[in-house]
Structure formats: structure tokens, C-alpha cells
Amino acid sequence: MPGYALQRLAQAIIVMMVISVMVFAGVHAVGNPIDVLISPDATQAIREQAIRAYGLDQPLWRQYLDFLGRLARGDFGRSFLYNMPVLDLIASRLPATLELTLAAVIGATALGVPLGIYAGYRPSSILSRAIMAASILGFSVPTFWIGLVLIFVFAVNLGWLPAGGRGATVSVLGVEWSFLTLDGLRHLLLPALNLSLFKFAMMVRLARAGTRELMLTDTIKFARAAGESEWTILSRHVLRLIAIPIVTVFGLEFGSTLAFAVVTETIFSWPGVGKLIIDSISSLDRPVMVAYLMLVALLFIVINLLVDLAYAALDPRLRAQHA
Amino acid sequence: MTGEAPLSAFWLEFRRNRVALAALGVVATVLLVALLAPLIAPQDPYDLSRLRLTDARRPPGFIGSGGYVHWLGTDAQGRDLLSAILYGLRISIQMGLIAGAIAFTIGATLGAFAAFRGGWVEALIMRVVDLQLSFPAILLALVLAALLGQGKWQLIAALVAAQYAYFARTAHGAASAERAKDYVEAALSTPLPTPRVVMRHILPNCLPPLIVVATVQVANSIALEATLSFLGLGLPVSEPSLGMLIANGFQFMLSGRYWISIYPGLALIILIVAINLVGDQIRDQLNPRLRR
């Protein structure tokens, strides 16, 4: 097991290095940030001064090494646009995104898995067909359009819920949270619903497909032949057996939900990192882009590691392999 | 079992699912309508000289200066929405198909190559593919769209980069599975040359799962392209795709002019849902674990 853990750690470090090169090389190729930073009327002297100030006159590999060194010190540079340390900027935006993403993924799983199991257990019932129709829609309809419709129906037409913003927040441990106030919850509901629909559809499909295949297996027939009740079979056998693919997708989807938050945050003016990255892409705010991509990559690696650990906890066969 | 080739037997089974059949009909109709858009659209929405600002943002049913009915209303530039949607569909489908075809070719080749080469080449290729698969497509497309700038081919490149990995993974899995089957061993032990066995036996048998991925991915590219356009990173404004139409209508939504965003969205959804329904049926039919 320690050998396996070291192996995974080495893997993670290699991946991070590769990603840092790709991110740096990729982002460097985006336009010329000086054009954005400096007014076109600025004198050549001012231009050169700015270029030196941001280290843009150095050769590429030099910039990369500097960049790595700063990363190691936790210094991601300053945002060109907001003129503040990138890390602080992201830290101030991250809780909003995490809150939104967690609400969406947990909600989608908590609702999608039971409904999916039901749809796989009774594939021909009317409710199952309705669930599947909903999931096909959720799977197909682009997130941004659903967001528009939600705003149109609930905010514009019915006026029940706010169309954007984060609402009132409460500060806990120096971080602002929306879900602790009623107003915040009202603001959270629509964007979370919007973001969760795709994940919900995915969970339903996954749980349904797994259950449908399982119900035909000898494992389930054998449990029935032993006289176990349908509830026992669903809760003790089926749920355990479909947990592995669901945990995988839960992990992977947490990452992609984080990414899709870009869309939802844009529509609902949710002040998270998604909106930040869109703004930084359109304004070529290089340090923000780099930091955001590195952050996402790091999150992915951590999530993948957690998923693997969860696997080992769920599947005794894997425990044996890694021992 | 009657005397059909595998393909016609497949079609017979497909035909039995009426929902999937209807979806296939919708896909065909939308394709046809998009193809014939210049002939059936009441207006050429890209001809700016014909647009009248007095016709802008009119509700469905309005009769504009052109003297014909705007069945779905008009947009902020005074375009007939129905025409704009037909032309938009054309662009969306074109982008989806081109990106899908390129991603299919690159991905399937890479995956099949990895499966046959084996060893560290396979390990490396599949590692990269897995890594990329765990990275959200939208983020990748966003960054690429930002890097490469705006334009049709830049957008296609972003879509391909976001999607080839699915094809590679599927092709690798299918080719590895087929390779281990007895009929391949039988062909190799005849002996027949490996390239011939790959081209004539293995690849044709890898096609079905790839086709499933292709249907889903074409639908995904269309959605992704719309999303990128919506975020302002898509095609140039002069030839709006469906995503751009929706984005342009967004600001009028709050004032109750829903049609500018809603109708292009509906067209998009009908197309994507229909493709996914077809893909689902194909997938179910190919799943050996659901057969008895």
C-alpha cells in the first residue's frame, strides 16, 4: 500500500508539471497582454517600463522558471485587470463557486440516484418513463438555455425568485456563505437548479443503466432465491454494486460542474471564479488564467485521488490488488 | 431469425421502438430543412441590406415591411426569426458534423493504433487520453477558443480537441476487445497479414460502439458550439449560429420579449434531443448485457 501511495503521488507531481508547462505555454500564446494593459496612445517608454515590470521581456524558459519559483512560494502574480494578488482574488471568489457547485452536485446525486434506481428497477412503469424523459431532456438541453428559461419563468413571469446575484451572506470563519440566509438560499436555488440539471440527468442514466443490468444478474437472482426482500436487495446489493461507477462520475462531474459553473455564473451574475475566468479570458488577464487553470488541475488530481481511495473502500478486490 | 444481414436485422429491431423511429424522422427532417434553408426561408438573414430596424423585436405573427408574416417574430436587428433559425441550424449542424467527423478520424485512429501497438506507446497515449477525459470539455474549448481567436476553423479545432478523446477511448476499448476474440485469432492463424485482419475484420466490428459515441458527440458539439457562441467565444456575429441568436435575445428576456431567445433554443433542443434518442436506442440495442 505505501508503494501504491508513493506511485500515485509521483504520478500526481508529473501530471502537475506537465499541466504547468501546457498552461504556461498555452496562455503565453494568447495575444499580447501589453496591448490590453496600456492605452494605445502610451509612449514607447511607458510600454517598455510596463513590459519590464511584468517580466515580459525575459526569454520564455526564464519566464517559466520564474513562474514555477513563484508558484512554489504561493505567488501567482497580480491580476492585470484588478491589480491585486491573483491568489487573493481567486480566494475571494472561490467560496461562491464551491457553494454553487456543491449544492448542484449533491442535489443531483441525492435525487438522481434513487430515481435512477427506481427507473432501472421498474423500467416499464409510467413513472420510470417520465423519469427517463426528464433525464433525456436534462442531458440534451444546453445549460445556458435552461438558465434563460428558468429566469424567464421564475424571475420575470412569476416573480418568485431573484434573477441574479448572491443575496445576503453570512460570514463564517472569514468566508461569506449564501446558504445560511433565507435570502441567500433564494438566490442560490435557481443557479443551483440550473447547474444540477445535467448532472441529475447523468446520475439518473447511470443509476438506471447499472440497476437494469444488475437486475438480470445471478447475484440478484441468488439473493431472491435466498428469500431476501426487494428492499434488502435494492438497499444492500444494488446500491453497493452501482456505487462504484456513481462515485467515479460524482468525482469527475464535480470537476466538470466546476467548469460549467462558468456558464451558470455568467447567466445568473453569480460572483464566482467562473465569471472571473470569462472576464480574464476576454481581457487577456494572463496571471488569473494561469492560476485558475492550475487550480482546476490541482482540484482534478485531488478529486481523482479521492475517487481512487473511495474505490478501494468500496471494492475489496481493488484493496487486494494494491496491497 | 430470418435471412437478413446483421445491418438489416439491426434496422428491424430499431424500427420497433416508435420513439426512436420518430426521433430519427425528426433528425432527417431537420437535416433536410437546414439543407434547403435558402430555398424555404422567407428571408436571407445574412443580407444586412434587407433588414429594417422598424421590424426589430416584433412578436410572432407580425407582418413586417417585407409583406410576409414573421411566424416566430423578429430579432433585435429586425431579422425574421424563422429564417435566422433555419440558417442557424445549418451552421450548427455543419459545425457539429465537421467537428464530429474530424474528432472521429483522429480519435479512432489514435485509439486503434494504441491498441495494436501495445507496450509503452499504448500506455502513454491512453494516459494522455484519460487525463484529458477527466478534464471538462467546456473548459478546454473555452481556453482554446480564447487562444485561437474567433472564427469557424478555430472553433472547430476547439471542438475537436474537446472531443477526440472520447473516440480514442472507445476505439481503444473496442479494438482491444475485438483483438482478443477467437475470430481474430482464427484469421491471424490462417495466417492472414495483420493489416488485412485489422482493416477487414477488426475495424468493421469496432464501428458500432464508435457510431454510438459519434451520435452523442455530434449532439454534444452542437450544444458546445452554442454554449461557446453564447459566451461570446464562438462564430463571428455576421453569421449567427443558434447559440448566438439565443445570446442576442438574452438581454430582451427580462423585458418579456421571450421569443428572440426561446425559439432558437427550442430548435436547438429538438435537434439535440432527437439525436440523443436515436443514440440511446442504438446503444441499448448494442448492449450485450441487456440481451437474453
Add this chain to the structure above:
Amino acid sequence: MSPLLEARGLTTVFETRAGLLPAVRDVSFTVAAGEIVGLVGESGSGKSVTGFSLLGLIDPPGRIAAGSVRLDGEELIGLEQGRLRALRGRSIAMVFQDPSTTLNPLLTIGAQMRLALEAHGGRDASAMRARAIETLSQVGIADPAARLGAYPHQFSGGMRQRVAIAIALLNRPKLIVCDEPTTALDVSIQAQILSEMRDLARNIGTAMIWISHDLAVVSSIASRILVMYAGRVLETGPTRDVLSAPRHPYTQGLLDSLPAHATPGTALRQIPGSTPSLVDIGPGCAFAPRCARASEACASDPAESVAGNRRWRCHHPIAAVA
């Protein structure tokens, strides 16, 4: 004395797109308490479906279309689901063919045994544990207390099948349906399990229905035998009598097909043709198209003939040996 299990006119059909598939047609037999009955047939003969029908474990699109199954005097067909569930595992249990797919790979053996005990009112943890250890040692698993914490993948195929048998035995059923339980195992392991099951049946008095395609396996364990073909029982009787002097031409044909008793290198007396598709089965004898003794009379369904403890369905049976 009334038999433990009595099946009368059992008919199970599958509704497929190709048409109504009669997998089991009008099957009648009895099993006495403590008796081992062998159910022999080729693929598609309906032997497994018969076994599953007894436990009411037929999934759609299949259903039991007609007939009666009485276990200890209680009618099982049409029984309410809750009551049927209470009987499964407690009165009638089942062991499947492939032990690598029957056990849940994610639960320990102990947990799976506990679920089976809890299904029939098991509450006391230490009593359940004791019972689990007892049955595991009955099926020949060494150090059963330690093995309770093991997962299925930590057992070999033969050991896994023993665990499955132990789970079937847990609630002391009166009858165990064994569906090809040794087919997936190697011959040396098959021999071990066969001899253990024979001793078990003798020691604890459990009746068994042993389903197999292998005449030799069935003949080594069952005292009575049913030969099935295309959903029908063609011949029944004491194993030794049926195999040494079959009355039905199909039974004879099966025996002749075995190379074991032929002179090496000589042509076997084969049954021509292939097993019929169940969709196309007409009203007459299903074996007639492959039968050397068939005549026009075989276009009609042969009634069951009885002589002593033997029964068969044939218009032209092989004459009894004097």
C-alpha cells in the same frame, strides 16, 4: 404419504418478438422428502426454467402460464409475493451454475450469510454467526469462523460454490434446486462437490433437484431421473432403470451419443438434426423429426404411459427388457 413437492402441468412461457416461446410445457413430477431427483436435458430443454419456475423466479417477459406446484401441501403458483418470499430460502432454496457471478463481490461471506438469515427472522447476531459457521463447516470449508470475514474473490471457484451451497442450506430448506452447480468447475473439484452433496443430503435429509446436461453426473447422485426435451418431460423413472433400459428413443439416443461406451475410433450412433426452435414447435411429438422410429402417429401428442414407477411419452416406445 404425500410427496414433498408436487408439480402438475407446469407451463412457463416467454413472450418474445418471435412469438410465444413455450419453455416448459405441461411438466408434472414429484419429489419425496430427502430424495435426489435428476433433471437432464440439452440446452433449450427447459430444465433450468423448470427449476426457476418452482421458486417463482421467472422474470418478464417470462411467466408461468398454467399448472400447479405444491410444496408441503401449499400451492406456490399464484401465491402472494410476500408469502412466496418467505418460503424462498426457508422451504425451497436454490444453487446456481456459476459461483463467480452468484455471490456479491462487495460483501463478505459473513455479511451475505447474515442477509440470508435476516430474511427469515434472524435477529440474534451471535446465533446467526454460529449458524453460519455451522453450515460452512458442513460444506467442508476449513476454519469457517475466520473465513466469515473473507470476500468471494479470496476463494477458489470450488470454494465459492461451497459457500453458495452453505447459503442455500442456512435456513434448513426441505428442498434445494441445484442448477448445474458443478458445470463451471474442474472435474476434480466437481467430484469433491458431488460426493459432499450426496453425503449432505443423506445426513440432513434435504431433498434435491439436480439439474444437469451431463448424464453421468446425474446418474452418480440422483436416485430418480427426468429426461427433458423441448420443454417436455419425455421419460422418468429410477435412474438405473432409465439409463440401462430406456423406453424413449430420445433417452436411448442420448446414451448412444456418449463416447464412453462406444468402441474407440468407431462412428457414434448420433441423433441426426439439431434441437428444435421452441417457437416452431407444433402439436405433435417434438422429437419426431429426429427420431428413427417416428411415424405419422407422431404428428399427434403422445399421452403419458405408465408402467410401475416408470413413465414415458412416446407412440413407439422401445420394448421393455424382460
Add this chain to the structure above:
Amino acid sequence: MSELVRLEKVSRRFAQPAGLTRRLAVAAGLSQPPSVVRAVSDVDLTIRAGEALGLVGESGCGKSTLGRIIAGILPPSEGRAMLDGARVMGEGRRPVKTTTRVQMIFQDPFASLDPRWKIGAAISEGPIAHGLVAPSEARAFVVGWLQAVGLPPDVADRYPHQFSGGQRQRVAIARALAMKPDVLVCDEPVASLDVSIQAQIINLFLTLRRELDLTLLFISHDLGVVRHVCDRIAIMYLGRIVEMGPTQVVMSAPLHPYARALLDSIPRLALEGDEAAFRPIAGELPSPLAPPPGCHFHVRCRRAAESCIRQSPLLTPRGPSRSVACHFPIEE
């Protein structure tokens, strides 16, 4: 009879595939190297022209691997597989089969035919590619082979899924024979078939063997079938041949304790009123990943002594036609 197939010290290892970082970890000493299975170790074997050799054993004994080495599907890790004095497969890192004179028939006729090819095309593909028949004459050629295996000519235009298991096995036989091989390797060719169909296919083998003067390697776990078809038998246990000799002699009076136990554990039809129609072997089949040292069978063997743990017995001749690998063979 002249010697046609010859295996010289043939071994075959299989290693679990390892990922990139796993390899790095192994190289750095952080991780155990992946486990290696010796599926076949040090097998010497000859098959004479016209002979039918039966290869029997339980799962994991390496009989299928050995068959694939002779059929030129797998290269041996060590040693040589020769057909008529020439290697079956070429040399190098990725060896390819160089002869058409040995063909193979597989266990599962549902998997051994390409589902997308009409069977006529499947039968003629190899012969056309190797110039055994001109494309214009393929039709008549296919019909000839279909008739030889007892199928009507009009089935050439059908797909595999339209056939029953027995018919597919006939097609597979026709496809192999159409290459005009001298040696036919049959890997459990009747194991997945029903008893009544088994008899048909066995009869077909007997007929074809006589008519075409074929040399057979017949792999099976069913001793009854092997006894009926084969002149000579080789019994394998965990990668090694433990006993070899004329079928009748070996089966009536085996020398190796494993051969004896295997024969005893097969149930016989209880016609004679003998209840103990079989006698089980004690113990489990050991994992091929970690076979016991010395003679692999010693842990289950009643005759085992200390020398059986220390030294693995070599296959040594006993009389003119038999050989056995045992320190303490059964003497009659």
C-alpha cells in the same frame, strides 16, 4: 510414421501488463514487479504424421496455450515449435506465423466466426489470399467444403448468427480445412455443444481424419471424447506434461498419480449399480501464479515423499511408447 510436429523445450510466460508509472516504480524499487504466470514450462513433444494426440488437463494446466503455440498463434517464450523441420512462427520481437499447414479450430463457434462475414466469404478468404483457389472458382470451392462438413451448399450466403452451435462448428471446421492443412489443432471443439450434437461433430472428425489423412492435436477436458478420438494422450498439470502414452494403455493403467486421480474423479454412468462411480481428489487446484515447488502435484498426492518437494521429476520414457514425470510412479 514420420514425425511432423516437434516441440523443443517450449515454455510460455504471461506477465500482467503494467502501466507507465508502475514500471517506473518497479525500476525505482518502490513496487513489486507484476506477477508472471508460467503457463507452459519446458515441454518436449512430438506428433507423428497421421496421428491423433489428445491433450487433457484441468483449467490452468496450459493445454490451450500449448495448442496455440503449435497453431502459430502464440510464439513460445523459450524453445522452438517446429512443423516438418521448420519453425511454425518466424523469429524476432513480433514473430508472425509462416506456414499454412497447421490450422486451428476453437471451442466457441459463436466467437470464432466474424459476425459480419457471410460464411462463404469466411471459408474462401484464406485460400484466396494464399492462392489456393482463384476468386472465380471460390464458389465451387466453398460448396465443396460445405458438403464435406455436411452442410447444404445454399448456406454459403448466410451469416453466422443464422446457424446453430453445431452448424457453426461445422463452418469453422470447413474454414480450417479449406486451407488444406496437414495438422489440425482442435481446442475443446465439442465442449460447448449439446451431447447429441457432440456425437455428430466427433463423427465428422473421425470421417475427415480418415479421408484427408489429417494429423490431429485434440485438446479437451473430456477424457471420454479423447479416448474415442485419439491414438495417444498427454496429460498436463500446471504447465507440465506429467504422463504421455497410447490412450487405451494410459487410461486403463495410468502411471502418474495425478492421471490416476483425474481418471477416478470423472463420474461414470451408474449402469452397473455401483454407487461410487467416482472418487474425488483431495485438495484444491493450486494457483498457476504460485505453483508448489518441486513436483506441482505433491501437495495433493498420497505417494509424495520429500524428494517430490525438492526436485521436480522430468518426463522420462517408460517402455517403448510411454513416458511419465514422477519420482514414484504407480507400478501395476
